[in-house]
Amino acid sequence: GNSVTQMEGPVTLSEEAFLTINCTYTATGYPSLFWYVQYPGEGLQLLLKATKADDKGSNKGFEATYRKETTSFHLEKGSVQVSDSAVYFCALTTNSGGSNYKLTFGKGTLLTVNP
């Protein structure tokens, strides 16, 4: 079955620090990969996605590259801000059996950025 493993949190950084949140996956078929973000008191929202190997998703200064050879989709940002404090979820879907509507999530990583 499909599964997503992301680094344990919480992660605490100072403003302008470099961020990496690791994510690896196992999947049948050809997964699409996502990062969702959940700001305090809000619902999850899509941050970025990549649908095939070597694709790079990017948004709001965040990037992640779909690495098929290492089954990874690590999230990076060069300079974090206090407003980036949130929980970040790595997720995937596959086209196997027409069930690509189903997102499989990782456990989430809490990021706190201090001024």
Add this chain to the structure above:
Amino acid sequence: DAMVIQNPRYQVTQFGKPVTLSCSQTLNHNVMYWYQQKSSQAPKLLFHYYDKDFNNEADTPDNFQSRRPNTSFCFLDIRSPGLGDAAMYLCATSLDRGYEKLFFGSGTQLSVL
């Protein structure tokens, strides 16, 4: 403007007392999902509706039911809540099955006393 609205934000119920959580959407999306998220765990899909077609996940307990009376509303019914059902319940929508972007509500935090 909130597009997927979950009420209430916090819900407290008693062990064994039926409880209903609600979700509404203004997006006119075909698909509505219910996820359960326990503390420090990944959100877990319970079931989804594709229009009026109900799709239950194989490992969703019978204690959990859902209703979708119209496009805009979807309800999660827990017939006899146990202590292990305390969790955040997330409603989400997508335009269509296979459409990969989901829109989530803020969730309802359920406590069982």
